[in-house]
Amino acid sequence: MVALFMSGVAVAGVVGGPLSGWIMKTFAGLYGLSGWQWLFLLEGxxxxxxxxxxxxxxxxxxxxxxxxxxxxxxxxxxxxxxxxQHQQRLPLAQVFGSGTVWLLALVYFLFVMGLYGVSFWLPQLIKNSGVKDVFDIGLLTAIPYSVAALAMVLAARHSDRSGERRWHAAAAAVAGALGLVVATVYSDNTVVAMVALSVATAGILSTFPIFWSLPTALLGGAAAAAGIALINSVGNLAGFASPYLVGAIKDATGSTANGIYLLAASLVAGAVLVVVRRSPGT
Known part of the structure; x- marks a missing residue:
């Protein structure tokens, strides 16, 4: 059910990619506003x-x-x-001092780092493969998100049937990392890059509904609310760190490649931590 809920992110990419491309191309210059400004207004x-x-x-x-x-x-x-019945109901002070909660926060941070490799840089990676028209780029972004919407549900259903979480989350993250690497290495080949980006998007987005079964299996009551809030807050700091680091690396090297490799490494590191540290109920 969490995967079905979170598939809204992928479906938004299916609809939003072409829509964003159309807005930026159609409204550019209207009333003195750039295409990206109209994009912010009409979608915000x-x-x-x-x-x-x-x-x-x-x-x-x-x-x-x-x-x-x-x-x-x-x-x-x-x-x-x-x-x-099998969840821990810790006092709030213990939640913030729990090594397991902080480990999950770190894992989530690393996964969100990789997520921004798709959500922030997907159009640029498609552009790097030779597609220049902004509307065509928007259309092509719908392909990886369409694959991801299906993969999220299938991966989560398989995880439910097997009752296993850690290896499913790790495998999805590693698949996402490999997809980012291949898309970067073969950035001059549109077909290969699109296949790799589809794998990357599917793997990265499939990681999240499976990951969220870990803290909810471990924590209950107020501990669940506080623990999830802490994990989410720390993890979403990657929303600043990921674009900033990739942008800084691009400015320093003239290419996004090394920055994307860093995001792929973050996904692999998160996968290793999920597998190495076993928690009750996971």
Whole structure:
């Protein structure tokens, strides 16, 4: 279910890539604004409005879900209680001092580093392969995201059936790293680069729904809320570090290649840490 939920990221890439290319090409120069400025306006405003709408529409829990019958609510509540029997319910102070939580935060940071290799640099990598038209680049970005949407669900379903998490997350991360490396090495070949970028996108995005089963299997109650918040906060710092480092390397070397290799190495490092450190319930 987490994979189905998070596949929205991939579906957004399928729709958003061509849409972004069309906006940048069609609206460039209109009313004195650049294409990227129109992109921010036309894609940013709906997000703000939907965020406000969600605040009032989204149910706050099982009890407040009007679309669930009373039997459904009771059955779900019993399932949550049973599922939480093997979870640790640590005091908040212990959560912030837990080595396992900080390890998961580091792993998530490394995975998010790799994620930005796709979400931030995918159009540039496609452009490097010889595609110059901004609309064509937008269309081609839909291909890796389409593959990723399917891969996320299939990988998570296989993980559920086997009951295994760590190796599934690690394998997805390594596949993502290999895809980034091959796409960079064969950056002058559009076909090879697109296949490699599809593997990279599928692998990287498949990592995340499987990864989030690790802290939720380990922590319960307030510990889960605090632990997930800590992991997410530390991990999302990669949203600054990843583009900054790749940009700095590009400025220093004149190429994004070494920066992409760094992101691939981050994915492999995260995979190694997931496999080496075993936690209860994972």
């Amino acid at each position: 405003l709906p997000s703000v409005l939907i965020g406000i709408w969600t605040l009032f529409y989204l149910d706050d829990g099982i009890r407040s879900a009007k679309w669930l019958s009373e039997d459904d609510k009771q059955r779900l509540e019993r399932a949550i209680v049973a599922d939480g």
